[in-house]
Amino acid sequence: MRDGLRAVIEQEPDMEVAGEASDGREAIEQFQRLLPDVMLIDLQMPDVDGLQAITAIRNGFPDATIIVLTTFPGDARVVRALTLGATSYLLKTARRDEIIKAVRGALSGRNTVAPEVAQEIACHAGHENLTEREVEVLKRVAEGLSNRDIADALCISEDTVKARMKSIMGKLGAEDRTHAVMIAIRRGFMDARP
Known part of the structure; x- marks a missing residue:
């Protein structure tokens, strides 16, 4: 997945991949070192998961632009990621052009939530969450x-x-x-x- 994303991003004349990480701890360290304009992050990672990484990054860099790119559409997970500071939430099934559009949108201050994710949230809107x-x-x-x-x-x-x-x-x-x-x-x- 990372190889494919890197190849797509590198084809964009105004974008470059600043760095990559294989787990949440490394993602935090890379963000602190490289200070990218936008970060793409998965939720399921070894050592430190994506939610923990988002929390750590946003604690140190409250204006960080973080896009979640994951396989997990569950509404509680999405709401938690957005509450912690993710600016957008996409699924790995998204087309490459949708990911690039979301990155450009995030740089312009627009949030993107995958349609199937938004539908999942809407299905449970108004329902009481678990404590x-x-x-x-x-x-x-x-x-x-x-x-x-x-x-x-x-x-x-x-x-x-x-x-x-x-x-x-x-x-x-x-x-x-x-x-x-x-x-x-x-x-x-x-x-x-x-």
Whole structure:
């Protein structure tokens, strides 16, 4: 993917690739060293993920222009990335000319959100999001823990776990615990917090 992007960008007379990184930590270091006009970043990276990298970069450089280019369309993940300071959110399925257009747009102060991503956000607009505590409970469910084990792990009562599960299932429209986990993963709740 990086090779293809580099080749496309290098064909543009007014653009050049300032640097590349293979993980989030290296992306942060490269940004600090090179101070690019625009940064393209994936969310799924080894060591430090994209959300953590966005946070670190924007903490040091609040005006940084960061475009997320990823395979993950889940609405919670998108909202989190944009909230942390990403200026645009594209999927890796985007055509190369769409990526170049988004880079040019970002330089002009325009934000771009892939149409399928915008549709995902719109589908869940107005729905209540999961709280951090609900996500913690759901992560334990995904690990296969019982309500008792979850209660012990989070130092809460088993009744509190049951109440949170009821709330989670209602918010997600899930039929059971497994369905709730599947929906939460698809929408990006399970990895939406750095």
